[in-house]
Amino acid sequence: xxxxxxxxxxxxxxxxxxxxxxxxxxxxxxxxxxxxxxxxxxxxxxxxxxxxxxxxxxxxxxxxxxxxxxxxxxxxxxxxxxxxxxxxxxxxxxxxxxxxxxxxxxxxxxxxxxxxxxxxxxxxxxxxxxxxxxxxxxxxxxxxxxxxxxxxxxxxxxxxxxxxxxxxxxxxxxxxxxxxxxxxxxxxxxxxxxxxxxxxxxxxxxxxxxxxxxxxxxxxxxxxxxxxxxxxxxxxxxxxxxxxxxxxxxxxxxxxxxxxxxxx
Amino acid sequence: xxxxxxxxxxxxxxxxxxxxxxxxxxxxxxxxxxxxxxxxxxxxxxxxxxxxxxxxxxxxxxxxxxxxxxxxxxxxxxxxxxxxxxxxxxxxxxxxxxxxxxxxxxxxxxxxxxxxxxxxxxxxxxxxxxxxxxxxxxxxxxxxxxxxxxxxxxxxxxxxxxxxxxxxxxxxxxxxxxxxxxxxxxxxxxxxxxxxxxxxxxxxxxxxxxxxxxxxxxxxxxxxxxxxxxxxxxxxxxxxxxxxxxxxxxxxxxxxxxxxxxxxxxxxxxxxxxxxxxxxxxxxxxxxxxxxxxxxxxxxxxxxxxxxxxxxxxxxxxxxxxxxxxxxxxxxxxxxxxxxxxxxxxxxxxxxxxxxxxxxxxxxxxxxxxxxxxxxxxxxxxxxxxxxxxxxxx
Numbered sequence: 152x153x154x155x156x157x158x159x160x161x162x163x164x165x166x167x168x169x170x171x172x173x174x175x176x177x178x179x180x181x182x183x184x185x186x187x188x189x190x191x192x193x194x195x196x197x198x199x200x201x202x203x204x205x206x207x208x209x210x211x212x213x214x215x216x217x218x219x220x221x222x223x224x225x226x227x228x229x230x231x232x233x234x235x236x237x238x239x240x241x242x243x244x245x246x247x248x249x250x251x252x253x254x255x256x257x258x259x260x261x262x263x264x265x266x267x268x269x270x271x272x273x274x275x276x277x278x279x280x281x282x283x284x285x286x287x288x289x290x291x292x293x294x295x296x297x298x299x300x301x302x303x304x305x306x307x308x309x310x311x312x313x314x315x316x317x318x319x320x321x322x323x324x325x326x327x328x329x330x331x332x333x334x335x336x337x338x339x340x341x342x343x344x345x346x347x348x349x350x351x352x353x354x355x356x357x358x359x360x361x362x363x364x365x366x367x368x369x370x371x372x373x374x375x376x377x378x379x380x381x382x383x384x385x386x387x388x389x390x391x392x393x394x395x396x397x398x399x400x401x402x403x404x405x406x407x408x409x410x411x412x413x414x415x
Numbered sequence: 416x417x418x419x420x421x422x423x424x425x426x427x428x429x430x431x432x433x434x435x436x437x438x439x440x441x442x443x444x445x446x447x448x449x450x451x452x453x454x455x456x457x458x459x460x461x462x463x464x465x466x467x468x469x470x471x472x473x474x475x476x477x478x479x480x481x482x483x484x485x486x487x488x489x490x491x492x493x494x495x496x497x498x499x500x501x502x503x504x505x506x507x508x509x510x511x512x513x514x515x516x517x518x519x520x521x522x523x524x525x526x527x528x529x530x531x532x533x534x535x536x537x538x539x540x541x542x543x544x545x546x547x548x549x550x551x552x553x554x555x556x557x558x559x560x561x562x563x564x565x566x567x568x569x570x571x572x573x574x575x576x577x578x579x580x581x582x583x584x585x586x587x588x589x590x591x592x593x594x595x596x597x598x599x600x601x602x603x604x605x606x607x608x609x610x611x612x613x614x615x616x617x618x619x620x621x622x623x624x625x626x627x628x629x630x631x632x633x634x635x636x637x638x639x640x641x642x643x644x645x646x647x648x649x650x651x652x653x654x655x656x657x658x659x660x661x662x663x664x665x666x667x668x669x670x671x672x673x674x675x676x677x678x679x680x681x682x683x684x685x686x687x688x689x690x691x692x693x694x695x696x697x698x699x700x701x702x703x704x705x706x707x708x709x710x711x712x713x714x715x716x717x718x719x720x721x722x723x724x725x726x727x728x729x730x731x732x733x734x735x736x737x738x739x740x741x742x743x744x745x746x747x748x749x750x751x752x753x754x755x756x757x758x759x760x761x762x763x764x765x766x767x768x769x770x771x772x773x774x775x776x777x778x779x780x781x782x783x784x785x786x787x788x789x790x791x792x793x794x795x796x797x798x799x800x801x802x803x804x805x806x807x808x809x
Contacts, residue, residue, distance in 0.1 A: 152595035228667075238553050239575070244526065248533035251610040255458065256617075263615035264671040264796055267522065268554055268575030273797025276667045282679055284663035285799065286583055289554040289573045297572050304590045308416050325536055326529060329552040358596060360513035360568065407568040408513060 152358065154303040157351040159312060160223030160341035161392055162215040164192060166334055167376040171218065178371040178393035191335060196278030205274070207320040208240045211337035212271035213278065216316045223341035225312060227279035230341065231305060232314040234272040234287045235298025237381035238322070238330045240265065245324035271318065294319075295338075295385035296402035296410045302342050303356050312343035319381040333379035338389060352392075355413040364409050367400040388412065416593055418690040420806070421648045422655035425502035427493055428749040430642035430742075431465030432735040435496040440753055443761045443781065448735055450626050450638055455608050462622045465640025465737025466608060467492070482560040484528040484551045486521070486607040490560055493605065493643030502647050503565045506599045516597035517571040518588045519558040520581030520604035522741030522795075524573065525551045527609035557605055561645075569597055575741065577795030578704070579663075580604055581644065582744030585803055586661040588648050603645035606741040612639055619671060627707035627738075628765040629731035630716055630777050634707045640737025644745030646752075656752050657806035659693070659788070662686030666798030677714040679800045680792070684722070687790070687802040695723045699786035700760045701776070702747045704794045705731020706738050711794065713772050720774030728784075729776040734764025744793040748803055751789040755807040759783055 161171050168174040169189035176182040192214035194205050205213075212234065220227045238244075243266045250258055267273070269287035276285055290297035295317050302315035318337035322330050345353055369378075369386040371393075377383050384402065391398040391414045402410045427435060431449025432442040442449065451466060453459040467489060475483040475491055494500045507515050532546040550556055558573035570591060574580050581604020588600035606612075616622050616639060623636035648658060664686065666679035673680070688694065701723070703715055712731075719729050732750050739746050754760050760782040769777060791803045 154594060154596075237555075244529065247526070247611050247615070248529050251530050251614060252533040252536075255456075255610055255614045256460075258614045258618045260615075260618040260620075260671075263611070263618055266611065266615070267577045267796050269577055269795070269797040269799055270670070272576070273665075273670050273799070276665045276798060277669070280667050282664055282667050282682055284683075285576075285665055286574060286587070286663075287576050287797075289558075289575060290571060291550070291553055291555040291559055293571075294555075297570065300570065300596065301572065301587060301590075304587075304594050304596065307594055308418075308590045310416075325533060325540055325542055326552060328542060329529075329532075329547070329549045358570070360511075405562075405568060405571055408570065 154307050154356040155345050155353060156303045156306045156342045157345045157353045158340060159343045159351055160219040162218035162222060162339045163389060164211055164215050164337045165377050168373055174373060175393040177373045178390045184372060184376055206240050206243060206265050207335055208318060209271045209274045211335045212316050212318045213275055215337035215339035216275055216314060219314060219339035219341050225341055228281040230312055230314040231283040232272060232285040232316060233298055233302040234285060235294050235317040237289060237291060237294040237319050238332060239268045241320055241322040241326060241330055241332060245326045249324060293404050295382060296404045306342045306344055310344050312341055315340045315342060317382055317385060332381035336377050336380040336382045338385055353415045357411045358404060359409045359411055361407055361409050364403040364406060366403040418589060418660055419593055421589060421592060421650060421658045422652040423658055424647050424649050424652045424655040425499055426646040426749050426752055427497035427499040428644035428746050429467060429493045429496055430736040430739060430746055431467055431640055436753055440757060442735055446764060448764055450737055455613060456610055460613060460617050461624045463626045463638045464608060465638060467641050479564060481548055482550060484525040486525040486527060486557060486605055487560045489607050489641060489643045490557060490605045493645055494564060499645050503601050506647055507565060507567055510598040512567050513569045514598040515567050516569050516588060516591050516600040517558055517562040517567055518584040518600055518602045519561055520574045520584045520741050520744055521557045522575060522577050522580055522606050523609055523611055524554045525556040526611050527607055528552060530610050565601060576799040577797055578740050578743050579793040579795040579799040579801040580741040580744060582793035582801035582803055583663060585658055586663055592650055599649045601645060601647055604742040604745040605643040606739055607641040608639060612740060621708050623707060626765055627733055629705035629707040629733050629763050630712050630770050630773055631766050632768045632770050634712060637706045637708055638737040640739040642736060642739035642742040642746045644742060644749050654808055656755055656808050659806045660687045660691030660804040662802040664800045668798055671796050673710055673714050673794060677718045679798055680718055680794060683800040683802045687804050691804040693788060698727050698788050698790055700754050700789040701727060701729040702751045702791045703729050703731045704792045705733055707733060712770060716770055716772035716777060719776050723776050725775040727776050728760045728778050728782050730761055730763045730778045732761050747791045751791045751805050755786055755789050755805060758786055760786060
């Protein structure tokens with residue numbers, strides 16, 4: 152079964168690849184990665200008092216979500232959204248587990264409500280005033296590809312544009328030995344029904360049952376900069392988008408399920 | 416592409432109210448609560464909980480040892496109840512292992528295992544050897560376990576939108592089947608008691624020191640519970656209740672408080688009714704979210720009073736199960752299906768004097784009557800709402 156959708160907007164953020172323009176130029180080899188790491192993006196959608204104390208998940212997710220909508224020329228409040236993260240907020244999970252082990256009665260109520268997997272999606276909907284449905288999902292090593300399928304499925308079923316946001320942050324404390332992830336990485340797409348009138352790049356997504364998945368490896372100079380982040384499996388997809396030529400690649404949807412992607 | 420009705424060819428649930436459909440039906444009929452005084456953990460806060468008995472002494476079978484933890488034990492209890500696992504494996508054999516999707520909902524998945532590891536870190540600050548299993552320290556622990564246990568190889572996702580999680584799984588699965596990415600789907604949800612939710616909800620002052628009293632004027636908050644539930648969705652089948660529609664929205668209001676006028680909830684409801692092609696007057700029963708928190712019940716009661724005729728019966732069954740969070744969607748979907756199957760519309764346990772916002776729809780007592788269509792409401796933190804529409808097998 153094949154899903155066909157248009158790509159209206161793309162965004163990307165990592166500390167050495169701050170923004171899609173930079174990331175794309177590094178992926179195509181047009182420029183070397185910046186020497187210095189950028190500081191984390193400020194979630195300007197939130198009230199000034201909330202920006203500084205916003206968790207990293209919220210900061211990076213809101214940044215790429217806003218940039219993708221801008222690139223697409225779409226009003227954020229019109230778009231249903233799919234938020235995907237392998238591990239969610241690893242820093243808050245570390246806080247919750249260590250506080251529970253020592254002083255459980257002192258759990259912070261704000262940290263607790265920010266610990267839900269849909270916290271970034273919730274802040275996005277509050278910040279943009281969007282009543283359109285969002286979802287928040289996880290699929291371990293296959294999170295990016297499963298989220299892409301869900302976003303494209305919504306586009307095809309409902310015939311309306313959908314915002315897709317994927318992110319993972321740095322693990323903290325003892326949990327880092329089990330759920331390893333370094334740095335911040337976020338990426339977003341606005342996907343839409345394919346239209347004759349508007350010329351956009353498009354995606355053809357086809358699932359394939361295989362004996363063992365062999366996803367396309369990342370090849371560019373961007374790869375080592377994000378290789379330690381749990382969302383790193385998304386990189387080959389963005390390398391394909393960075394190229395101006397049609398490309399094909401394969402992402403893993405499971406141990407024995409591949410997502411064949413044709414970028415036109 | 417229009418939403419297509421799907422057959423629910425198997426379903427089950429395990430909660431404090433009982434293991435399986437028959438035990439749940441008996442508890443509903445006899446108005447027997449599953450809630451008990453909180454005895455979970457080393458220093459239990461003063462509240463009541465819906466605890467599933469025996470999980471501590473029932474490890475997963477050896478072949479699943481890598482996934483062993485309280486949440487996945489509860490998942491296994493659910494899979495092996497009402498012969499659900501046989502129905503799921505039969506679907507696998509009928510359609511192919513890669514054609515049956517797994518869409519699971521949870522709020523905290525197996526974070527309880529991470530909490531336990533932190534309580535038992537070795538002197539170097541490392542995880543104890545028995546808990547050094549990465550898959551149980553990540554949200555997809557649940558979806559990954561269910562897929563492996565059923566021998567499936569297709570799409571597998573864990574949805575985590577707090578208390579709407581395992582309602583939204585029906586919507587996501589319907590889309591996968593509609594687009595042809597799957598022929599059938601195992602949907603469901605599991606959440607288990609853990610320190611994060613007991614102390615977390617306590618920190619928000621949402622936990623009741625007494626058995627919860629949904630929609631009662633003197634309600635004092637929620638009781639947390641744990642549960643597992645599963646349903647098998649298929650495009651075509653000779654029998655089974657129907658998933659007729661669903662509606663999703665969010666409030667865009669606050670992370671832990673519902674919109675005061677229930678703006679998002681109303682949108683989800685109208686979307687659900689439109690997809691099902693039904694009017695409010697067609698609805699015989701609504702299983703409400705009814706957590707017994709001050710705000711939720713007030714907003715929800717007003718919504719029902721505004722939009723439904725007096726002939727619609729509505730209730731909260733949290734007095735039987737507690738609030739099972741990410742599993743609430745599937746638990747209450749299953750209770751709605753039991754209601755249609757047995758024409759028994761459960762009332763609201765512990766409701767004595769209804770809140771002023773309640774209309775005549777909200778029932779204290781069980782009602783035995785003809786019922787064709789049921790709704791299930793699920794509203795979660797982060798303002799995520801989902802409404803499901805079910806139809807009787809006919």
